[in-house]
Amino acid sequence: MSETADWRQALREKGYRLTPQREMILAAVDELGHATPDEVLAHVQQRASTVNASTVYRTLEVLEELGLVRHAHLSDRAPTYHSTRGHEHFHLVCRGCHKVVSVESEEAAPFVESLTTRHAFSPDLGHLTVFGRCHDCEENQNR
CATH class of the missing domain: 3.30.1490.190 (Ferric-uptake regulator, C-terminal dimerisarion domain)
Structure with a gap:
């Protein structure tokens, strides 16, 4: 099973719907490497201006709960998120x-x-x- 199918299946098994916003936010984390929620929001809004900050924050929480992203505190600012699909x-x-x-x-x-x-x-x-x-x-x- 591919990584894409794995995370989609993980969403469904936990009772979450697969939405275009969730796909865009996970893709943004993958593309950016290490990014704060505001950086993810700016990246996603380049493609879909209808996505708002609360959607990004909620989605990052869901993705972290599913083990698809993690956060680290790289400064005194907001946490920085990165994908778990790469190397630990x-x-x-x-x-x-x-x-x-x-x-x-x-x-x-x-x-x-x-x-x-x-x-x-x-x-x-x-x-x-x-x-x-x-x-x-x-x-x-x-x-």
Whole structure:
């Protein structure tokens, strides 16, 4: 079964209707990579000006409930959504230039192992954001 059929089936199984708005919003998240609800709204409104902010927010909640998107807090602004259909990853955010880097979850394996072994805890890396300074910003600060 294709990914498209999978998410459509997931909607129906949970009692949700498949609407053009839901399709457009999920497509926007896929196309944008990491986007706030306002960025998703702006993207969708380029195609259908009838979609409003409350529709985007409600749909993102439904899509997250279904496991099709996740959110992370990459700044002090609104949460940023990304598709779960790609690789599982966590985020590095530079406090200097605000660059966001997606890091494969395998890179956190020793950290995850330690949390599991020492604390009997299984982390959800998709929501993990590590703030710091990238090499370029660190170099510029030390000059």
